[in-house]
Amino acid sequence: MATNSASVDVIVVGAGLSGLRAAVDIYRAGLSVLVLEARDRVGGKTLSLDSSGRGGKVDVGAAWINDSNQSEMYKLAREFGFDLVKQRASGLSLSQGPGGEVVTHPYGSREPSTPEDLEALGALFDCINHRVAEGHLEKPHLSPNAASLDSVTFSKFAADAGGDVAAQAASSLSAALLGVEADEVSVLFMLNYIQSGTGLENMSSDLKHGGQYLRNRQAGNQQFSVRLAALLPHGSLRLSTAVSRVSQEASQGCKVETEGSGPVFHAQRVILSIPTSNLPSVIFEPPLPVAKQALAENTALGYYAKTIFVFGVPWWREAGLSGLMTSAKGPISFTRDTCVEADKQYSITCFIVGDSGREWSKWSAAERRRQVEEQFDAVFGRTAREKGVEVPAPINIIEKEWAKDPWALGAPSPVMMPGLLTSDAGKVIREPFEKLHFVGTETALVWKGYMEGAVRSGVRGAQEVIRTLRKNRL
Numbered sequence: 001m002a003t004n005s006a007s008v009d010v011i012v013v014g015a016g017l018s019g020l021r022a023a024v025d026i027y028r029a030g031l032s033v034l035v036l037e038a039r040d041r042v043g044g045k046t047l048s049l050d051s052s053g054r055g056g057k058v059d060v061g062a063a064w065i066n067d068s069n070q071s072e073m074y075k076l077a078r079e080f081g082f083d084l085v086k087q088r089a090s091g092l093s094l095s096q097g098p099g100g101e102v103v104t105h106p107y108g109s110r111e112p113s114t115p116e117d118l119e120a121l122g123a124l125f126d127c128i129n130h131r132v133a134e135g136h137l138e139k140p141h142l143s144p145n146a147a148s149l150d151s152v153t154f155s156k157f158a159a160d161a162g163g164d165v166a167a168q169a170a171s172s173l174s175a176a177l178l179g180v181e182a183d184e185v186s187v188l189f190m191l192n193y194i195q196s197g198t199g200l201e202n203m204s205s206d207l208k209h210g211g212q213y214l215r216n217r218q219a220g221n222q223q224f225s226v227r228l229a230a231l232l233p234h235g236s237l238r239l240s241t242a243v244s245r246v247s248q249e250a251s252q253g254c255k256v257e258t259e260g261s262g263p264v265f266h267a268q269r270v271i272l273s274i275p276t277s278n279l280p281s282v283i284f285e286p287p288l289p290v291a292k293q294a295l296a297e298n299t300a301l302g303y304y305a306k307t308i309f310v311f312g313v314p315w316w317r318e319a320g321l322s323g324l325m326t327s328a329k330g331p332i333s334f335t336r337d338t339c340v341e342a343d344k345q346y347s348i349t350c351f352i353v354g355d356s357g358r359e360w361s362k363w364s365a366a367e368r369r370r371q372v373e374e375q376f377d378a379v380f381g382r383t384a385r386e387k388g389v390e391v392p393a394p395i396n397i398i399e400k401e402w403a404k405d406p407w408a409l410g411a412p413s414p415v416m417m418p419g420l421l422t423s424d425a426g427k428v429i430r431e432p433f434e435k436l437h438f439v440g441t442e443t444a445l446v447w448k449g450y451m452e453g454a455v456r457s458g459v460r461g462a463q464e465v466i467r468t469l470r471k472n473r474l
Contacts (some may be wrong), residue, residue, distance in 0.1 A: 002070070003301075006268070007253070007265075007266040007267060007268075008022075008033060008034045008090035008265070008266075008267050008305065009026070009031040009032045009033065009266055009267060009268050009269065009469060010026050010031055010032070010033045010034075010267055010268065010269045010270070010271060010434065010465055011033075011034050011035075011036060011254065011256050011267040011269075011271070012026075012033060012034070012035045012036070012104050012271045012273055012399040013036050013243050013246075013256070013270065013271065013272050013273060013274060013282075014035075014038075014044065014241070014272070014273030014274045014440075015035050015036075015037035015039075015043070015044070015225065015273075016042070016043060016044020016045065016046070016225065016273060016440075016454060017043075017044060017087070017176055017225055017228070017441075017451055017454035017458065018044075018048065018273045018439040018440050018441060018455065018457045018458040018461070019035060019037075019044075019093075019223060019271065019273030019439065019458065019463065020042065020228040020229055020232075020245075021108075021228060021236035021454070021455045021458030021459070021462070022231055022271050022273065022458035022459070022461045022462040022465075023035045023228075023236070023271075023342060023388050023462075024228050024231050024232060024296070024460070025459060025462035025466070026044075026235060026462050026465060026466060027231070027232055027233065027236070027365070029074075029462070029464075029466045030441070031466065032230070032236075032278075033236055033459075034237075034238070034265060034267070035232065035236060035237045035238070036235055036238050036241045036242075036243055036256065036258065036265070036316070037239050037240075037241060038240070038242035038261050038407050039239065039240070039407055040239050040240045041222075041224070041232065041239065042222075042224040042226060042228075042229045042237070042239070043221075043224075043225040043376065044061075044133070044225070044273075044408075045061045045062055045408055045412060046059065046061045046221045046222045046224065046225060046451065047059070047060050047061040047114065047222055047400065047410055048061075048219055048222040048223065048277040049219025049220075050424070051215070051308075051310045051345045051347060051396060051398075052310045052345070052395050052396040053396075054312075054344065054345075054395075055344060055345065056309070056343035056344065056345025057345070057396040058308050058338060058341050058345070058347055058349070058392060058398060059127065059215070059220045059221050059222065059305050059338075060308065060347075060373065060398060060400035061221070061400070061402070061411070062221055062450065062451045063212075063215060063221060063224070063338070063349070064211060064213060064214060064215055064216050065077065065084075065088065065213070065215075065216070065221075065451060065452065066208070066209060066210060066211070066213035067084070067208075067213070067214060068197050068208065068213055068449075069154075069202070069209055069234050069270070069287045070208045070450070070452040071451055071452075072231065072455040072456055072459065073224070073342060073451050073452045073455060074104065075225075075238055076224055076228075076455065077214075077216065077224075078120060078246060079439070080218075080223070080224070080227045081192040081218075081226060081369055082216050082217070082218045082223070082365050083216075083217040083218055083342075084094045084214040084215065084216060084217065085214065085215050085216075085217050085340055085342075086213065086214060087206040087207075087212050087214070087215065087336070087337075088206075088322060088323055088336075088337040089107060089108070089206045089207055089322070090107055090322060091107055091270070091317065091320050091322035092104045092105065092107065092320050092321050093105055093106070093107050093109075093320050093322045093325065093326075093377055094321065094323075094324070094325040094326075094383060095111045095112065095323040095325070095327075096325065096326070096327035096328065096329050096375075096378075096379050097328055097329065098328045098329050099329070100329055100378060102378070102379050102383060103441075104381070104383065106353055106466070107322040107324060108325055110121045111326065111329075112410045113267055115352065117165045118418070119162075120162030120165040120166045120186075120362070121159075121165065121166060121169055121170075123162040123201065124158050124161045124166035124169060124170065124415070125380065126161075127161040127355040128191065128194065128200055129160050129199070129200065129270050131143075131149070131191045131260060132191050132194050132195045133357070135191055135192060135195045137192070137195055137196065137444055137445055137446075139273060139426060139427075140188055140189075140191075140192040140314075140421055140422075140426075141421065141422040143188065143191075144191075146188055146422050147422050148187050149186075149187050149191065150187070150188035150189070150418055150419060150420075150421050150422040150426075151186075151418055151419060152187055152418060152452070153182060153183045153185065153186065153187065153188070153417075153418060154174055154182040154183070154185050154187045154190045155167050155181070155182035155183040155467045156171050156187070158170030158182060159171070159307060165226075165405060167182065167377045168328075170328075171183075171354070172184035172328075172333070173366060174190060174354070174467075175302070175333060175353040175354030175355070176333065176351070176353060176414050177193065177203065177449070178192075178193070178302045178304020178333060179301070179304040179353045179354055179357070179410060179411060179412070179416050180300075180302035180303075180354060180414040182231035182357055183412060184300075184388050184415065184417065184422065185415045185416065185417065185420075186417060186418040186419070186421055188421050188422065189415060189416040189421050191446060192421070193413075195324045195443065195447075195451065196253070196441040196445060196446055196447060196448045196453070197211060197447055197448075197450070198446070198447070200355040200390040206324075206336070209223065211314075211447075211450065212336065214235055215338065215340070216361050217340050217342065217343065221451065224451070233253045234422040236260070237398060241258050241262060241263075242258060242259040242262075242283065242407075243257070243259075243282055244257050244258060244259045244262075244283065244377055245257040245282065245284075245285065246270055246282060246283075246285070247284075247285040248285070248286065248436070250435055251270040252258075252264060252266060253267055253293060253435060254267050254269065254270045254435050255265065256273075261412075266302070267473075268435070268469060269436075269437065269468065269469065270435060270436050270437070271436075271437045271438075271439055271461050271462075271465060272437070272439070272440075273439045273440055273458070273461075274437050274440065275301060275408075275409070275413075275414050275440055275442065276282060276295060276296055276414050276429065276438070276442055276443075277296065277300055277301055277409070277414040277441065278296075278407075278409060279411075280296050283400070284436075286407060288349075289428070289433060290424075290434055291424040291425045291427070291428045292425070292428050292431070292433060293358065294420075294423070294424075294425035295420070295425040295426065295428060295429060298416070298417065298420050298425065299415065299416055299420070299442075300396065300410070300414060300415060300428075301408070301409055301410025301411060301413070301414055301415075302354065302410055302411070302412075302415060303352075303354060303355075303357040303358045303402075303403050303410060304352075304353055304357070304402045304403070304410065304412060305352040305353070305357055305360075305361070305400060305401040305402060305403070306349055306350065306352070306398075306399070306400050307332070307349075307350045307368075307372045307397065307398070307399045308347050308348070308349045308350070308352060308371075308396075308397070308398040308399075309346045309347060309348050309350065309353060309394045309397055310346065310394055310395055310396040310398065311347070311365050311374060311392060311394055312346065312392060312395050313346060313392065314337075314339055314341075314346040314441060315355050315382055315384060315389055315390065315391055315392060316337070316348065316384055316389075318384075319335075319383065319384035319387045319389040319390050320387065321380065321383065321384065322337065323335060323336060323337025323338075323339075323348050324336060324337070325379050327375070327379070329374075329375070330352075330356035330357075330360070330373055330374050331352050331357060331359070331360035331372060331375065332351070332352055332372055332376065332379075333351055333353050333354070333356060333357075334348060334350075334351050335348050335350045335364065336348070336349050344404075348376075348380070348445075350372060350376065350379040352372070353434045355438040357403075358403075361401060361403065365399075368399070369397060369399070372397075373397070375376075377391070401454070412441070412449045413441055413448055413449030413453075414442050429442070429443050430443045430460070432464060436454075437461050437464050438461070439454075439457040439458050439460065439461035440454065440457055441454040441457060443460075444460075445457045446458045448459075
C-alpha cells in the first residue's frame with residue numbers, strides 16, 4: 001500500500017541538470033524541496049562511464065561546454081573545482097563520401113567540394129545567417145515571415161536556397177544537432193534553435209565560444225548533477241521513483257503519485273523536468289490545457305547514439321589526424337577526439353544520428369558493432385596505415401543508444417514539425433499551468449538542447465516558484 005510523506009513546498013520531477021539546478025535554488029531560497037527521479041541515477045542525458053578500467057571517464061551523453069557564452073555551466077565548473085580540458089583542434093580531418101572514398105583536409109578548412117557545391121552551400125549558410133540575425137529569440141512567432149517559415153520544412157528551405165546539395169547539407173546539420181532529418185523539422189524551429197546556440201558558427205565550433213570547446217576531466221559531465229544533488233539536504237532526493245500522476249487540489253496544492261504501489265507526495269508547487277515529448281507518460285488531473293497537450297503530443301526526440309573506441313595509445317595523433325571525421329556513408333556520421341592525456345585515456349567518440357542511426361539501430365548488438373568497427377577502420381585505420389602508423393585493436397568499445405533509454409527515448413532536444421511553433425501549442429512551451437511549472441533544455445532561450453540550456457531553464461523555473469510562494473505567504 002502507498003504511504004504518504006510529509007508535504008514539502010516544491011516537488012521536482014526529474015534529476016537531470018534542469019531539475020537539480022531548480023531544486024538547489026529553491027532550497028537555497030529557504031523552501032523545502034523533494035526531487036523524484038525515475039532512473040536509479042542522477043544526470044538525465046549526461047552519463048559518464050569508465051573508459052577501460054585503466055582510469056579516466058568518457059561521456060556517452062552531453063559532453064562539452066565553453067567558458068564564454070555558456071556562463072552558467074562554466075560557473076558550476078568553477079564552483080565545483082572541475083579541471084576542464086580543451087577540445088583537440090589540430091591535425092588532418094577526414095571526409096568519407098557516400099561510396100566510401102576518404103579524403104583528408106586540414107582541421108578547420110572546408111571539406112573538398114566542387115565550386116558549384118561550394119556556391120550552393122554558401123547560399124544556404126547565407127540564408128540561415130540572415131534569417132537567424134532577424135529572428136525573435138524569445139517569441140519566434142514574432143519573427144519576420146514567421147508563419148511562412150513555420151509552414152515549410154528545413155529541407156525545402158535549403159533546397160530553395162541551394163538545390164539538392166544544400167538540402168543534403170541541411171539534413172546533415174539537423175541530424176548532427178538534433179538527430180532528425182531536415183524534412184522532419186520546421187525551418188522556423190531550426191532557425192530559432194540555431195539562434196539560441198549563438199549562431200551556426202559557434203554551434204559547430206570546437207574553438208573558443210564554440211559548442212565543443214571544453215570537456216570535464218573530473219569523472220565526466222554527470223558529475224555536475226552528482227555535485228548538485230550533494231548540495232540538497234539528506235532525504236530530499238528519491239531515485240527509482242517514477243511519477244505516474246500529478247493532481248492539482250485547490251485546497252491542498254498538488255498530489256504526486258508514483259508507479260505501482262509507490263509512495264504519494266504532496267507539495268504546493270510541482271516542477272516538471274522531463275522532456276516535453278515525454279509528458280504524455282504522466283496523467284494530469286485536471287488535464288493539461290489543450291495547447292500544452294498538443295505541444296506534448298506533437299514534439300519528438302531524434303535518434304542519437306554514441307559508440308566510443310578506447311585505445312591504449314592515441315595512434316591517430318601519431319598519424320597527424322585530428323580525430324574529426326564526417327561521413328556521408330554511415331552509420332557513423334561524425335567523430336571527435338575525446339582523449340584526456342593526463343589520465344592516459346585515449347578515445348574517439350563516434351556519433352550515429354538521424355535516419356542512418358535508425359537503420360543501424362535495427363540490427364543486433366553484434367552486427368551494430370561490426371558495422372561501426374568496419375567503418376572506423378576503413379576511415380581512420382586505413383589512413384593511419386597509409387602513413388606508416390601501426391593501428392592497435394581497441395581496448396574497449398562503448399555504445400549508448402538514447403532512443404532505447406526508456407526515460408530518454410531519444411536526444412538531445414524535442415523538435416517541432418511545420419506549423420507547431422507559431423500555433424498556440426508552440427507559444428506555451430515555458431508557460432506554467434496553475435501550480436505546475438515546466439523546465440528542461442528545450443524550454444531555454446539560450447543554448448537549448450545543451451547542458452547550458454538545461455541549467456538556465458532550471459534557474460528560470462526555480463525563480464517562478466520562489467516568487468509565487470513568497471507572494472502567497474505575504
